[in-house]
Amino acid sequence: MSLNIEVNSEFKLTSDSYQVIVNRKHIVDPTKAPGWAKRQAEGADPTPREEWREVAYCRDVEQALNWIVRQVQLTSSAETISELLDELQAIRREIKAVLTS
Incomplete structure (x- = not known):
């Protein structure tokens, strides 16, 4: 059986028989895709949708969770050390x- 664990609203863990996979949620707006006008004429749905995309492949759950913490750190918009520490603690x-749980 494979993992399918949502860590928070942005990340979830899945797995296959070889690795733990970190997935990140993306909101896809089909109206911004190339060729949208043609698909719209064909009746395509313009509603934005959520997609989970694989962003990291890790050997175990611990490494995957550490990867998530590191990504939060690298993509933070914190302007002070205390703000960054608060985000990491969160x-x-x-x-x-x-x-x-």
Whole structure:
């Protein structure tokens, strides 16, 4: 059986028989895609949709969770060390809540 664990609203973990996969949620707006006018004329749905995209392949759950924490750190818009630490503590709390539930 494979994993399918939502860590928070942005990341989830899945797996196959070889690795743990980190997936990130993306909102896809079909109206911004190339060729939208043609698809719209064919009756395509313009509603934005959620997609989970594979962003990292890890050897185990611990490495996957550490990867998520590192991504939060690298993509943070914090302007002070205390803001960054608050964001990191928040993601660690979210991860801990998933692990203990």
